[in-house]
Amino acid sequence: MEDYLVKALAYNGQVRAYAVSTTETVGEAQRRHYTWPTASAALGRSMTAGVMLGAMLKGEEKLTIKIEGGGPLGVILVDANANGEVRGYVANPQTHFDLNEHGKLDVRRAVGTDGMLSIVKDIGLRDYFTGQVPLVSGELGEDFTYYLVTSEQVPSSVGVGVLVNPDNTILAAGGFIIQLMPGVEDETITAIEERLRTITPISKMIQQGLTPEQILDEVLGEGNVRLLEKLPVQFKCQCSRERISNTLVSLGKDEIQDMIDTDGQAEAHCHFCNETYHFTKEDLESLIKEL
């Protein structure tokens, strides 16, 4: 089934909510980067949060998430936009540890807890918004919650989960974000806090195959949720052979000639999707002719 995201309001507009299925999206990242299970969970949780944060943007706005926790996984980078497109990678994709004491993938150990989560939002016209918080958990869901509460000052709760099959492929992935709107009533806050204490953990909801709509019903209570919009979600990189060609052309004739003379070819690698673009001597010569 294709991944999608739903946007919703709850409790008569006092609560804004997002939920998403990302099984295929995280699966594509796993296949492209050959991530091992703990790395898949860390990257998948980050991409799942990322695509929901992206869905909060408008038009051509986009954001980049960078998580550097000092752990063996190294940096996690995720890009997302308002159209449900997300891409991401981790510095050391072949990172895996034994399950933690709760029988879960030990994301905290892979990510580390000594570092920062930062988000840069490109809101157009060379205007950027940057927020940064220290990592408080390393399990990432709590870290995104802390980011939203502290840096964006929106009372929020983030739940993200990724389950991995024994052959390293992705069994299921998804998550939710709920946010309290200004002017929210005390009894709504109490009701939501009570629900969050007692709901099925997100990893369990994912395992049970709950749809984004069902996740919101579970988190906010059936009958409380008003769906606003549904958005398809996918792993999509912004790189292309044409873009790389343009970059090469922008280097100028001498630089390209130097590549021909030195290596007789050129190669460009995209970290985000792990694609390598190869340019032969003839390709490079035709680029020079274009100039």
Ligand SMILES: [Zn+2]
């Ligand atoms: Zn790419």
